[in-house]
Amino acid sequence: MSFDAKRLLTDRQVEEAAGMFFALADPQRLRLLILLAGREISVSELATAQGEKLSTLSARLKVLHAARLVGRRREGKSILYHLADDHVLALVSSAVDHACETH
Numbered sequence: 001m002s003f004d005a006k007r008l009l010t011d012r013q014v015e016e017a018a019g020m021f022f023a024l025a026d027p028q029r030l031r032l033l034i035l036l037a038g039r040e041i042s043v044s045e046l047a048t049a050q051g052e053k054l055s056t057l058s059a060r061l062k063v064l065h066a067a068r069l070v071g072r073r074r075e076g077k078s079i080l081y082h083l084a085d086d087h088v089l090a091l092v093s094s095a096v097d098h099a100c101e102t103h
Helices: 011-024 027-036 043-050 054-066 086-100
Strands: 070-075 078-083
Touching (some): 011 027, 011 054, 011 086, 027 054, 027 078, 027 086, 043 054
Antiparallel strands (some): 070 078
């Protein structure tokens, strides 16, 4: 994976990237992304794992979905969430790895 700093980006692309960092800036939303790494989980399972009310969790997932960091699908009465793609997994992985480094 590489970043081309010379690549020209539109204002919209930069704003969308900034929106992703905004969504990632909340520790509880970041925890959700970590829980979703490599798997799909229902809203009720996420609420149990986080020890939160469904309404609070839904609000967090709404922010992550709006930032295109998570995807969702319905299965019967359940809504299952997953990371949107491998870019999100790499972004979260890099942030966590960097935070775990000793300085």
